[in-house]
Amino acid sequence: MAGSRFTVVGGGSWGTAFAAVLAGNGHEVVLAMRDADRAREMATSRENGRYLPGFRIPAGVEPVALEPAAVLADADVLVLALPSRAFVDVCRQLAPHLPGSTVALSLTKGLEPDSGRRLSTVAADVLGCGLERVAVLSGPNHAEEIVRGTPAATVVASHSMPLAERLQELVATPRLRVYANGDVIGVELCAAAKNVIALATGVSDGLGFGDNAKAALITRGLAEMTRLGLAFGADPRTFAGLAGLGDLVATCCSRHSRNRRAGELLAEGVAPADVEGRIGMVAEGLVTAPALQRVAAERGLELPLTERVCAVLDGEPAATAVSVLMSREPIAEF
Amino acid sequence: MAGSRFTVVGGGSWGTAFAAVLAGNGHEVVLAMRDADRAREMATSRENGRYLPGFRIPAGVEPVALEPAAVLADADVLVLALPSRAFVDVCRQLAPHLPGSTVALSLTKGLEPDSGRRLSTVAADVLGCGLERVAVLSGPNHAEEIVRGTPAATVVASHSMPLAERLQELVATPRLRVYANGDVIGVELCAAAKNVIALATGVSDGLGFGDNAKAALITRGLAEMTRLGLAFGADPRTFAGLAGLGDLVATCCSRHSRNRRAGELLAEGVAPADVEGRIGMVAEGLVTAPALQRVAAERGLELPLTERVCAVLDGEPAATAVSVLMSREPIAEF
Numbered sequence: 101m102a103g104s105r106f107t108v109v110g111g112g113s114w115g116t117a118f119a120a121v122l123a124g125n126g127h128e129v130v131l132a133m134r135d136a137d138r139a140r141e142m143a144t145s146r147e148n149g150r151y152l153p154g155f156r157i158p159a160g161v162e163p164v165a166l167e168p169a170a171v172l173a174d175a176d177v178l179v180l181a182l183p184s185r186a187f188v189d190v191c192r193q194l195a196p197h198l199p200g201s202t203v204a205l206s207l208t209k210g211l212e213p214d215s216g217r218r219l220s221t222v223a224a225d226v227l228g229c230g231l232e233r234v235a236v237l238s239g240p241n242h243a244e245e246i247v248r249g250t251p252a253a254t255v256v257a258s259h260s261m262p263l264a265e266r267l268q269e270l271v272a273t274p275r276l277r278v279y280a281n282g283d284v285i286g287v288e289l290c291a292a293a294k295n296v297i298a299l300a301t302g303v304s305d306g307l308g309f310g311d312n313a314k315a316a317l318i319t320r321g322l323a324e325m326t327r328l329g330l331a332f333g334a335d336p337r338t339f340a341g342l343a344g345l346g347d348l349v350a351t352c353c354s355r356h357s358r359n360r361r362a363g364e365l366l367a368e369g370v371a372p373a374d375v376e377g378r379i380g381m382v383a384e385g386l387v388t389a390p391a392l393q394r395v396a397a398e399r400g401l402e403l404p405l406t407e408r409v410c411a412v413l414d415g416e417p418a419a420t421a422v423s424v425l426m427s428r429e430p431i432a433e434f
Numbered sequence: 435m436a437g438s439r440f441t442v443v444g445g446g447s448w449g450t451a452f453a454a455v456l457a458g459n460g461h462e463v464v465l466a467m468r469d470a471d472r473a474r475e476m477a478t479s480r481e482n483g484r485y486l487p488g489f490r491i492p493a494g495v496e497p498v499a500l501e502p503a504a505v506l507a508d509a510d511v512l513v514l515a516l517p518s519r520a521f522v523d524v525c526r527q528l529a530p531h532l533p534g535s536t537v538a539l540s541l542t543k544g545l546e547p548d549s550g551r552r553l554s555t556v557a558a559d560v561l562g563c564g565l566e567r568v569a570v571l572s573g574p575n576h577a578e579e580i581v582r583g584t585p586a587a588t589v590v591a592s593h594s595m596p597l598a599e600r601l602q603e604l605v606a607t608p609r610l611r612v613y614a615n616g617d618v619i620g621v622e623l624c625a626a627a628k629n630v631i632a633l634a635t636g637v638s639d640g641l642g643f644g645d646n647a648k649a650a651l652i653t654r655g656l657a658e659m660t661r662l663g664l665a666f667g668a669d670p671r672t673f674a675g676l677a678g679l680g681d682l683v684a685t686c687c688s689r690h691s692r693n694r695r696a697g698e699l700l701a702e703g704v705a706p707a708d709v710e711g712r713i714g715m716v717a718e719g720l721v722t723a724p725a726l727q728r729v730a731a732e733r734g735l736e737l738p739l740t741e742r743v744c745a746v747l748d749g750e751p752a753a754t755a756v757s758v759l760m761s762r763e764p765i766a767e768f
Contacts, residue, residue: 240650241646242645250642251650274760277650308584311574312575312580312584312586314683314687315680315683316573318680319679319683340674341653345656346649354645356645426585
């Protein structure tokens with residue numbers, strides 16, 4: 101189903117790669133960026149030199165400065181590919197200009213840092229469009245591989261299944277399978293929490309541990325994520341699916357993963373405040389971990405891995421955090 | 435709980451590493467090997483040069499030739515660390531000499547190749563000791579890392595929970611957490627099936643696909659394994675645990691994994707019959723895949739990934755197998 105008009109807000113690696121996927125399907129794509137200089141530079145060079153060096157941005161993608169009225173006027177779909185820290189502010193700028201028929205699709209994997217709210221609810225409230233016009237997309241989708249065209253799969257979720265299915269048709273390609281899911285809560289909590297578990301596995305890597313330790317952390321991490329989801333009314337099957345297990349594995353095991361890398365740097369003694377500077381990209385887990393711990397605590401929920409990640413972010417040595425985890429009493433597996 | 439007498443049968447990498455773990459806990463360990471020359475050589479060199487080069491076998495492990503009467507006479511626990519192809523034959527040799535109080539612990543990750551039976555039932559029948567004296571141990575436990583002493587966790591399962599808990603105490607170390615589980619069926623099916631999924635992810639690697647594709651395969655693989663388990667009366671939680679998800683991730687993602695490597699070689703066009711020769715070790719998935727497909731077919735169960743692996747083993751080009759998988763109709767995720 102070609103020929104829709106998409107406005108992708110956010111010129112990071114995933115925003116750029118997703119814009120290219122859409123253009124490949126014959127859609128008109130505006131790639132709107134907060135940094136007008138970078139937008140101009142990308143429009144000329146046809147390359148996102150900072151986040152996807154070497155990838156030629158296809159002709160169907162138009163990089164522009166983020167001028168809300170101009171970029172939203174004709175948009176059928178607004179795609180939000182922003183860091184969680186910028187999400188609510190940009191939504192506020194966009195809100196007055198959102199046409200009544202435009203739907204919003206969030207690609208952001210995190211929570212609103214101050215409130216701990218899921219970003220689909222932030223989008224629905226701040227954009228004033230209601231949850232029925234909002235969807236989220238999440239899965240094991242490293243941008244570097246998507247632009248290479250190797251096979252991948254992802255999940256689009258909305259409280260409105262017709263919207264999820266419409267976006268499924270618009271986004272899917274022969275190399276990117278898209279599954280529709282009605283469990284927005286589950287998909288968003290997976291997307292947020294998996295970055296925190298990836299920090300933990302990065303710490304394990306940084307301490308020189310191996311694949312056995314990482315596999316155990318991933319297993320306990322998915323169990324922790326699933327308990328979190330159940331407490332918030334999510335469908336546990338989502339956590340066993342692509343947006344849960346799939347993205348968790350991709351994030352914890354891949355050399356492309358920034359959150360895994362961030363954990364490695366923490367284990368090496370890099371100060372939390374310096375980690376993103378060293379990586380050169382946002383590592384959402386650093387912001388998500390404390391937000392997640394807060395919302396879990398409000399419900400009396402214990403998240404042992406998330407708590408240790410927060411402790412490391414507050415200065416606990418990585419080796420101590422691992423000792424605490426390893427010394428929990430084992431009796432039966434369940 | 436030190437001071438038990440273990441006889442480990444099988445001098446591969448895992449048998450050797452597991453013997454060393456036991457010796458580290460103060461147990462007396464006989465490491466009995468079918469190849470008398472290799473046993474003699476290891477007793478002298480204190481090294482398993484073929485499977486664990488560079489690792490010094492600790493003093494508490496005694497490598498000997500497999501003489502059933504001699505090695506079983508004083509054994510409290512018989513540990514079976516054999517390839518699935520040799521399992522039933524060796525059990526037949528051991529059976530007449532098994533003392534009435536000796537329990538058996540299987541480390542083998544596979545099925546009886548001809549019958550497709552789980553190996554704990556083969557052991558109980560052939561050894562004549564009954565299921566209450568049999569346990570299995572499985573989890574994300576690359577031998578190369580266990581002997582380095584990096585943290586790991588595993589599962590011991592028995593129809594007799596007292597036996598599982600006794601073995602838990604005997605085996606656990608500060609670096610190897612052991613969980614007890616009553617779901618023998620689930621643990622054994624996980625151990626067998628995960629090697630088949632690892633072959634599939636190896637094929638994906640060999641075709642040059644990335645972490646997105648692998649994460650999707652792991653996700654679909656675990657779903658396939660869980661459906662298999664449910665059909666055989668296993669506990670689905672086992673599949674989400676260390677013996678299921680944990681071992682699957684370790685096997686699919688690690689450079690140590692022979693089954694993943696075997697899949698890579700298949701994708702590169704190496705003939706199935708030549709793969710193990712190239713790796714220099716047994717890759718259980720090559721034998722397990724057809725056995726699993728057969729037992730699934732007997733129950734009318736469809737295992738799409740396992741079927742494609744079997745097709746590749748029967749000569750289907752790897753790229754064709756992937757196309758078949760990618761073209762299955764997606765509608766909703768569940």
